[in-house]
Amino acid sequence: MKFGVLGSGLVGSTIATKLVSLGHEVKMGSRDAANPKGKAWVDKVGRGASQGTFADAAAFGEIVFNCTNGMGSLDALKSAGDAAFRGKILVDVANPLDFSKGMPPTLFVGNNDSLGETIQRTFPEAKVVKALNTVNASVMVEPGRVRGEHDVFVAGNDAGAKAQVVRLLNDFGWKNVNDVGDITAARATEAYLHLWLRLYGALQTADFNVHVAR
Amino acid sequence: MKFGVLGSGLVGSTIATKLVSLGHEVKMGSRDAANPKGKAWVDKVGRGASQGTFADAAAFGEIVFNCTNGMGSLDALKSAGDAAFRGKILVDVANPLDFSKGMPPTLFVGNNDSLGETIQRTFPEAKVVKALNTVNASVMVEPGRVRGEHDVFVAGNDAGAKAQVVRLLNDFGWKNVNDVGDITAARATEAYLHLWLRLYGALQTADFNVHVAR
Numbered sequence: 075m076k077f078g079v080l081g082s083g084l085v086g087s088t089i090a091t092k093l094v095s096l097g098h099e100v101k102m103g104s105r106d107a108a109n110p111k112g113k114a115w116v117d118k119v120g121r122g123a124s125q126g127t128f129a130d131a132a133a134f135g136e137i138v139f140n141c142t143n144g145m146g147s148l149d150a151l152k153s154a155g156d157a158a159f160r161g162k163i164l165v166d167v168a169n170p171l172d173f174s175k176g177m178p179p180t181l182f183v184g185n186n187d188s189l190g191e192t193i194q195r196t197f198p199e200a201k202v203v204k205a206l207n208t209v210n211a212s213v214m215v216e217p218g219r220v221r222g223e224h225d226v227f228v229a230g231n232d233a234g235a236k237a238q239v240v241r242l243l244n245d246f247g248w249k250n251v252n253d254v255g256d257i258t259a260a261r262a263t264e265a266y267l268h269l270w271l272r273l274y275g276a277l278q279t280a281d282f283n284v285h286v287a288r
Numbered sequence: 289m290k291f292g293v294l295g296s297g298l299v300g301s302t303i304a305t306k307l308v309s310l311g312h313e314v315k316m317g318s319r320d321a322a323n324p325k326g327k328a329w330v331d332k333v334g335r336g337a338s339q340g341t342f343a344d345a346a347a348f349g350e351i352v353f354n355c356t357n358g359m360g361s362l363d364a365l366k367s368a369g370d371a372a373f374r375g376k377i378l379v380d381v382a383n384p385l386d387f388s389k390g391m392p393p394t395l396f397v398g399n400n401d402s403l404g405e406t407i408q409r410t411f412p413e414a415k416v417v418k419a420l421n422t423v424n425a426s427v428m429v430e431p432g433r434v435r436g437e438h439d440v441f442v443a444g445n446d447a448g449a450k451a452q453v454v455r456l457l458n459d460f461g462w463k464n465v466n467d468v469g470d471i472t473a474a475r476a477t478e479a480y481l482h483l484w485l486r487l488y489g490a491l492q493t494a495d496f497n498v499h500v501a502r
Contacts, residue, residue: 172399175400180399180400181399182399184398184399185386185394185395185396185398185482186389186394220501220502221501221502222437222499222501223436223499223501224499224501227483229486252487252490253490254483254486254487254489254490255486255489255490259486261482262482262483262485262486263483265479265480265482265483266479266480266482266483268399268475268476268479268480269441269468269476269477269479269480271476272443272468272469272473272476273466273468273500275468275469276466276467276468276469277500277502279502281502282500282501282502283500283501283502284498284499284500284501285436285437285438285498285499285501286487286491286496286497286498287434287435287436287437287438287496287497287498287499288434288435288491288493288495288496288497
C-alpha cells in the first residue's frame, strides 16, 4: 500500500521506516522537498522510500500519517491543500505539546478541544483517526520494548477507518487496541500526555506504557 | 488513628467505611452536622464512626480526606477554617469535574493548574497529597475488583506525607503506587480523568484501572 508520512523528525522517520519494513511504499513529506532529514532517511531505507513536500506525500498516500510537531501540524497539513486528504484516512499521531513555558511541556488545547478534533474540523472530508500519540516513537513500532500487556487507543468518527488503523496497529505488533470513541475522544488520549510526561520524569525511561486492566 | 473524611457521598462513605474497617476512628464531615447521609453512615457502621460539620471532621482527623465534589471542594474546605489543616496530611481524592456542559463531564481547571494545587495554595500549611482520584470509589478500597496488576498515583510536595499515604494505600490493598512528583503532578492524574471517562464509556464498567507497564 502507499503511505504518506508528514514529518521527518523522530516520529515520522520511525513510522515511515516501519511501514517500509512491512512492505509498503512510503513518501515522507516535509516543508521543503529537498529536506536533508528526509533525504538521509530515503538514502538509509532505500527501496520503497521517497520524499517530497507535505503536498507530495499527502497526494501519494492512500493513508496519510501526521507525524509533524503538534505546534506546526495545522500549517503543515494546510500546506498540502484542502483537497489532499479528501476521503483518506489521516492518522494523527501528533500531540498538542507546548514547550514555550519550560519543562514539562503543557498542552495548547484545553479540556473542550483537541488537536485531533481541530484537524478533523479543518479537513472535514478526511477520516481522522487519532492513534499512537500515547507512547514514545520507539514503542509505537516495537511494543515489545515494554514488558507484559499494554495498550494503545484509537479515536475517530469513521468506524471503517478505525478498523483499518487497528489492523495496521496489529501489523505494528499491537495486540491491545482500545477504541475510545469518536474524534472528541482525542481530548482524552492527548490529555493523558500530562500523565505520560510525569511518569517519564519518575521512571527515567520512555520505554513504558499503560495497560487497561479490568 | 483518627481520620476526618470530608464528604458524605459515595466516595466519602466508601473511604470512611474502609478506614473504620482497618480499625481507625473516623468522623465524617458535611455542611450540616445533622446531614442525613452522614447519620445513615454512622448508624450503619457503628463503633468508630461519628459525624459533624466539615470543621468538626477536619479538627478530629490527624489525617483528613477530601472526598467532596470537586466543584464544591474549596468552599467545603474553607468552611473548616484556615487553621483546620495546619501541619496535617490532606489527602485530596476529589476531581475537578464539570458536569454543567453535559456528559461526559469536562474539567474546570486547565492545563496549567489542578484542583490539588489550588487546595495546596489555599492551605499552604497543609500537606496535600493527591491520591486515588484515578479510580472508581469501589476500586479505591478494593483493588481486587480489577484483575491483574494495576496502579494508583500519589502527588505532593511533602515526601514524608506521601510515604505515609502510600502505607495507607498499601493497607487499602494497593501494591503498585507510583509517585509522580510534587503537587503540580495533580494536573496529570486529574487530566487522566478524560481518558478514564472515555474508557468507562467504552467498557461499560467502572471496575477497571491502568497498569504502568515497563
